[in-house]
Each structure stands twice: as C-alpha cells, then as structure tokens.
Amino acid sequence: MDQTHPPQTDDLPDEITGPPASVDEFRTRLADILDDLPRRLRQCADYIAANTDRIAVSTVAELATGADVPPSAVMRFCQILGFSGFSEMQRLFREAYSPGWPDYSTRLKNLKEGGAGSPTALLAEFIEAGRQSLEALAKSADEVALQQAVAVLAGADTVHVVGLRRAFPVASYLAYVFEKMSVPAMLHDGVGKLDHRFALRPNDAVLAITFAPYSEETLTLAQDAKARGLPVVALTDRMTSPLVRFSDAILTVPEVDFGAFRSLSATIAMAIALAVAVGSARGS
Amino acid sequence: MDQTHPPQTDDLPDEITGPPASVDEFRTRLADILDDLPRRLRQCADYIAANTDRIAVSTVAELATGADVPPSAVMRFCQILGFSGFSEMQRLFREAYSPGWPDYSTRLKNLKEGGAGSPTALLAEFIEAGRQSLEALAKSADEVALQQAVAVLAGADTVHVVGLRRAFPVASYLAYVFEKMSVPAMLHDGVGKLDHRFALRPNDAVLAITFAPYSEETLTLAQDAKARGLPVVALTDRMTSPLVRFSDAILTVPEVDFGAFRSLSATIAMAIALAVAVGSARGS
DNA sequence: GCAATTTTGGAATTTTTATTCCAAAAATCC
DNA sequence: GGATTTTTGGAATAAAAATTCCAAAATTGC
Known part of the structure; x- marks a missing residue:
C-alpha cells in the first residue's frame, strides 16, 4: 500500500535496492550491514551467516529459536536485507539449491548395487572419482x-x-x-x-x-x-x-x-x- | 466386516510399520511398493524417486504439479509409505539436507568472474562441462x-x-x-x-x-x-x-x-x- | 533527567500450506 | 452386465507459518 513515500517521513531513501539476487550478493550485503546493527538483529545476522545452508529448509520460528530471538526479529532482519519478508529470502535459497541433475545420486547408488566388481559398480566408482576430482x-x-x-x-x-x-x-x-x-x-x-x-x-x-x-x-x-x-x-x-x-x-x-x-x-x-x-x- | 472369520487374521491393519527412519530406508520401501501401485500413485512415486532431493525444499503443491497429479495424490503417497503425512516425510529430508555448496559452486562462480575468456573462467566452464557429463x-x-x-x-x-x-x-x-x-x-x-x-x-x-x-x-x-x-x-x-x-x-x-x-x-x-x-x- | 527516537517482544492477523473427506469415476470381480 | 471395490479429484477444513502492529522497554540526544 504505502510502499512509496509515506506522508510524514524524513526521506532517507538509504537503500532502495531490491532484494539480493544471488547467494553471493546476500553474503556481501550481510557483511556490509553487519557492523551497525542493534543487538537482536545482530544475533540474527550472526546465526544466519553461520547457518546459511539451513535457510532453505527452516521456518522463521526455527531460525528464531536458533538465534535466540523472537520471530519478529528474524522478519525484521529479512526486511533490512532488502527482502519483502522471510518467504522471499527463503525462495532465493531454495532456488539456488538446484543441482540440475536430481536423480544423480540415486542412480549412482543403483549402479553401485550391481555388486562389487561388476562393470556398472566400477563405472559408478569412476564417475564418482571424476566428479570429486573436478570439485576439488x-x-x-x-x-x-x-x-x-x-x-x-x-x-x-x-x-x-x-x-x-x-x-x-x-x-x-x-x-x-x-x-x-x-x-x-x-x-x-x-x-x-x-x-x-x-x-x-x-x-x-x-x-x-x-x-x-x-x-x-x-x-x-x-x-x-x-x-x-x-x-x-x-x-x-x-x-x-x-x-x-x-x-x-x-x-x-x-x-x-x-x-x-x-x-x-x-x-x-x-x-x-x-x-x-x-x-x-x-x-x- | 467379515462375518466368517478366516483361519488367518488378515483383517489386521495392513501397515503396522512406522515411517522410514532414514533416506535409505525410504528408498528401499519405495522400490518395494513401486510395482503394485495404481496409476496416479505411481506417477508420484516415479517423480519423487527422481527428485528426492527436492522434497526438503518443496511444498505438496509443487511436487504435485511436478508429478502432474492433484495434491491429494501426493498426500496419499506419503501415507502409503508409512508417514503420517507430507510434513513428516519432509522432516526426514530436511534433517538430512546438506547442500554441496557453498564451497564448490561459489568457487566456480568466482572463477568465472575472472571475465569471459579469461583462463580461470575457461577452467570453470570445463570443470562444469565435465561434471555435467559425468552426472549425465x-x-x-x-x-x-x-x-x-x-x-x-x-x-x-x-x-x-x-x-x-x-x-x-x-x-x-x-x-x-x-x-x-x-x-x-x-x-x-x-x-x-x-x-x-x-x-x-x-x-x-x-x-x-x-x-x-x-x-x-x-x-x-x-x-x-x-x-x-x-x-x-x-x-x-x-x-x-x-x-x-x-x-x-x-x-x-x-x-x-x-x-x-x-x-x-x-x-x-x-x-x-x-x-x-x-x-x-x-x-x- | 526528560523528551525523542529506536529497538524489542509478543499477540493478533493474514496468508499459505497441509490434510481430510466424500462423491464421482474407473477398475475389478462374479 | 451389474455389483463391489478401488482409485481419483477437488472442495472444505484444519494446521502451520508468515507477517504486521503496537505498546513497552531501551537507548540516545540534549
């Protein structure tokens, strides 16, 4: 509704920046603001920075408990980062986690079940070795x-x-x-x-x-x-x-x-x- | 209700088994029942088997859309597997959830930022191509x-x-x-x-x-x-x-x-x- | 110390999501 | 071919979660 200029406001449009578009940007922005954040919000920031990988699978309440703050603090935190709310932030992390090949690991497991020494088990091992090498x-x-x-x-x-x-x-x-x-x-x-x-x-x-x-x-x-x-x-x-x-x-x-x-x-x-x-x- | 009691008590509740306690057990049980499942439920099973790693970050509606079935079919599917409902199933996967990033994908991204055509960007591309090939x-x-x-x-x-x-x-x-x-x-x-x-x-x-x-x-x-x-x-x-x-x-x-x-x-x-x-x- | 401002916690509300239920459709059996 | 059982879709409901709001507390500036 009053997303734009409210009647009485010290117009300090510090950040009209939209939400972070990537996990990287999220981290950058988080690091930027981290230092001048009031106590509770800082707790949120610290906890979330240390547990980014759980954002995708947690609820506001869970994160709040983890950070030892009330849920509303987490909400505020999300908004300070530029998101409209927690859901938007979570969406970012849920989408960022999308390995294009979901059934890869299942399939690999099946191949290995061909039995130790079977050709398909060998193949699975070499595929895995190759992938680990590339990631390393x-x-x-x-x-x-x-x-x-x-x-x-x-x-x-x-x-x-x-x-x-x-x-x-x-x-x-x-x-x-x-x-x-x-x-x-x-x-x-x-x-x-x-x-x-x-x-x-x-x-x-x-x-x-x-x-x-x-x-x-x-x-x-x-x-x-x-x-x-x-x-x-x-x-x-x-x-x-x-x-x-x-x-x-x-x-x-x-x-x-x-x-x-x-x-x-x-x-x-x-x-x-x-x-x-x-x-x-x-x-x- | 049967008037005539057969020699064996086959009117017991079919499933006394609790929910799968691990992702592995989930897979096993899924494989067991897969073959004698009616059409819609089988669609669920197929889609979910192929997308196990999205369970943790999806809603019933999303999975249902993916499997091209109504949400209620997904619910039934969860129950057939022994869960009380979708939430319980999801909890299993959320606990097991641990994405491969930040390390690997963040790093790849950094390499690519060397600029298109830069040696490191090329390396990132070939690493990615290799990994995709292996997964495929x-x-x-x-x-x-x-x-x-x-x-x-x-x-x-x-x-x-x-x-x-x-x-x-x-x-x-x-x-x-x-x-x-x-x-x-x-x-x-x-x-x-x-x-x-x-x-x-x-x-x-x-x-x-x-x-x-x-x-x-x-x-x-x-x-x-x-x-x-x-x-x-x-x-x-x-x-x-x-x-x-x-x-x-x-x-x-x-x-x-x-x-x-x-x-x-x-x-x-x-x-x-x-x-x-x-x-x-x-x-x- | 007092007023102004910021920050906080939690209750109230809204929205989203999960879950149930039942009538219709399909399949199966006799 | 009709009766019975199974399966299905979707509307209705319950539950859970997100989000807002505001009064109280804390902090800041003077």
Whole structure:
C-alpha cells in the first residue's frame, strides 16, 4: 500500500535496492550491514551467516529459536536485507539449491548395487572419482599460476608437449587442441629420445605432464629445456613433484584415483582450459 | 466386516510399520511398493524417486504439479509409505539436507568472474562441462550394453583399440589400462593403414571409439572387422552413430561440450570402467 | 533527567500450506 | 452386465507459518 513515500517521513531513501539476487550478493550485503546493527538483529545476522545452508529448509520460528530471538526479529532482519519478508529470502535459497541433475545420486547408488566388481559398480566408482576430482580442482585451482602458464606458453614459438604413460592421453589431447587453435605444438611421445634435444629451439617452451611415479623421460626433457633457458610449464599432481624444480609455472591438479587408475577428469579440464586460453591469447 | 472369520487374521491393519527412519530406508520401501501401485500413485512415486532431493525444499503443491497429479495424490503417497503425512516425510529430508555448496559452486562462480575468456573462467566452464557429463552418464548408462561389451572383449584374444583425433586420448588411455591389466591389446593410431588388416586375427575383437564428425579410418577398421566376423564394441556419442551398424555392443556417452572441445570426462570414466572390468573378467 | 527516537517482544492477523473427506469415476470381480 | 471395490479429484477444513502492529522497554540526544 504505502510502499512509496509515506506522508510524514524524513526521506532517507538509504537503500532502495531490491532484494539480493544471488547467494553471493546476500553474503556481501550481510557483511556490509553487519557492523551497525542493534543487538537482536545482530544475533540474527550472526546465526544466519553461520547457518546459511539451513535457510532453505527452516521456518522463521526455527531460525528464531536458533538465534535466540523472537520471530519478529528474524522478519525484521529479512526486511533490512532488502527482502519483502522471510518467504522471499527463503525462495532465493531454495532456488539456488538446484543441482540440475536430481536423480544423480540415486542412480549412482543403483549402479553401485550391481555388486562389487561388476562393470556398472566400477563405472559408478569412476564417475564418482571424476566428479570429486573436478570439485576439488574448482576449490584448489591456483589462478595466478594458471595465468603465468598461459603467459609463458602464449609467448613461445613452439610448444613442446610431453607426457608419458598415464599422462600421455592428456598430452595427446593437448596436442590436438593446440592444433585446432593454430598453436604450433609438438607432441613428444618418448620414442627416439635423441630427437627431443634437436627439436627444442630458442624461444620455444615446454609443457610437461607427469604424476607419481614420475616418468624419467619427461623429467629429463624438462631438465634439458631448463638448462637451455627455455621456460617450462608443469602439469603435475603436487607441489613436491620433481618437476617443480625445473618449472616456471606449476599447475597442480588434485586427481582422485579409484583403484590404480586416475580419472583424469580434472587433469583434462585443466589441460583444455590452458590450451584454449593460450590459443586465444595468441590469436589476439 | 467379515462375518466368517478366516483361519488367518488378515483383517489386521495392513501397515503396522512406522515411517522410514532414514533416506535409505525410504528408498528401499519405495522400490518395494513401486510395482503394485495404481496409476496416479505411481506417477508420484516415479517423480519423487527422481527428485528426492527436492522434497526438503518443496511444498505438496509443487511436487504435485511436478508429478502432474492433484495434491491429494501426493498426500496419499506419503501415507502409503508409512508417514503420517507430507510434513513428516519432509522432516526426514530436511534433517538430512546438506547442500554441496557453498564451497564448490561459489568457487566456480568466482572463477568465472575472472571475465569471459579469461583462463580461470575457461577452467570453470570445463570443470562444469565435465561434471555435467559425468552426472549425465550416471543417469543414462546402459548396464546391459556394458555387460555385453565386457563379455565380448573378455572373450577375445587381442583387443584392437582404435580412436583418432579427439578420441585418441581415450584410445591411448585404454591401451595403457589394458596393458596394466595384462590384457593383450593393440592401439591403432591411423598411420600405416595397411597394417590394420593384417593385425586383425580370428578370435580378436575391436573396440572402436569415435564421435561426430566420425573419423573415416575408425569406421573403416570397424567395418573390416565386422566383415571378417570379428566382434566390435562401439564407444560413441549417440545411437545414430554410423558405428552402430557394425557393432555388437554399443556404449554411448553423453558428453557435454564447452565451445568446440569435449570434456572427455564421461568418455574416460566409461573407458576405464570397461577396461578394468574386462581385465578382471579375464583374470578370473 | 526528560523528551525523542529506536529497538524489542509478543499477540493478533493474514496468508499459505497441509490434510481430510466424500462423491464421482474407473477398475475389478462374479 | 451389474455389483463391489478401488482409485481419483477437488472442495472444505484444519494446521502451520508468515507477517504486521503496537505498546513497552531501551537507548540516545540534549
């Protein structure tokens, strides 16, 4: 009704801002106001900040109890944040929680029930390993290192890609993507070791990929390149990898294994991102 | 009421069982009754089984709409499962509720904020593509086809693996895993086409991998194998793939692309599962 | 210390949501 | 084919939850 100017008001339209449009915005706004909030409202803010994930499944009364305030305080809190009320705030969190693939976990469970060792159970395990790897990568990715790596490779004449054994699929995919992106690249496959030394020219760069147990040949090539003053980018499993010593930019990927085999999901995601970024950095 | 008392007291209340005490028990009970359920109730069951994780954040009306039934049908469904009503069922799921975020999805969002085309934004996209691919695979995997494929390959003397271009990384990884599992395998890499024909021996099998646009050489090899009566297993993107014609077992993987490049996550998960299953089937 | 302003708690109210109930429709049985 | 049982849809009702409102308490400014 009187949503707009009431008759007698000190018109202090501090915030005509609408409700937060995302969970992130919600957090930002919450942090902004947190400091100048009266006692009870502050209790709400603290409790809710610490329990954001329960907003979607709680009632006003429950949150109020949790924060040890009366329900009306929670309502006020919602309004201060820009929502029309609690329901609007809750809607934000209910919608934000929408993994597009609801029956994923059910289905995975069914697959696993095929019995330990059955093909479908194996598949479920590898799917899960891959997914965990990707999520871990999302959390741990080093943005600075990635930018460095792109810069190094974008400045090279030819990119020498080396990766053997388990790393070879990644190396070969990188070579493929580089070719598609018109980046001069050379895939070293470990046969004819002598060729390597001659192939490395000034202004080239090396992209070396290896995971424990680290492949001798890959390390050697990286070392050679370093000795000649060529920049080396490492794609490896951890910061203690021997590759780290020779490298100018280090990308680590947290890959979850199942049994003896890597899912490679995270490694490949990182590899493609790198290659495409290098490709477009060169293009422009 | 029955006048004549039968020997057994089958006029007892049908359900003395209380409500499911856990999500697992819920699933079990749902699976039990699923088969003998009238039409509308079955719609509920199907929809809810496929959307269990939305129960915690939905209203009866919302679920009813989703399942395309009236709200009362949903209520009946809850009661059949042993709950006193929807609220009790919802309580179970609300207690178990714990969303995957904030970490993962917030972080992804931050990565993307590096700006379109930035290396980290690309990484986020590929991570997301990979994850979606894996989840889609979990949903769509054809257990029967997988078992067929394992049977075919486990019975072969030598497995010929062929996959070129984008499929080559997968093929090479398969070759690696087969080697580790002591399965005689041969990786065909497209150079020296003539070799292929001679390499195929009676009792061998072919594992062909290709995605649109399908590689000529791969199709040719599969066709040759078929012509000689060798079994062919296809790992491809859809049922309309030209590979399907020559194949005895068809594995399709729903891979989500970002830009021009496949994440390969799902394909590799399927490939490893297949290889490991074949390896252990032979071992025993 | 007094008046003005802000903050608070909880009761009253409104809105939404869950739940029941029953007549009609459909299916099943004899 | 008619009687009986099961299933269904939706209106009616009950319950729960959200939201508003206002008087009392606390705080602030002078």
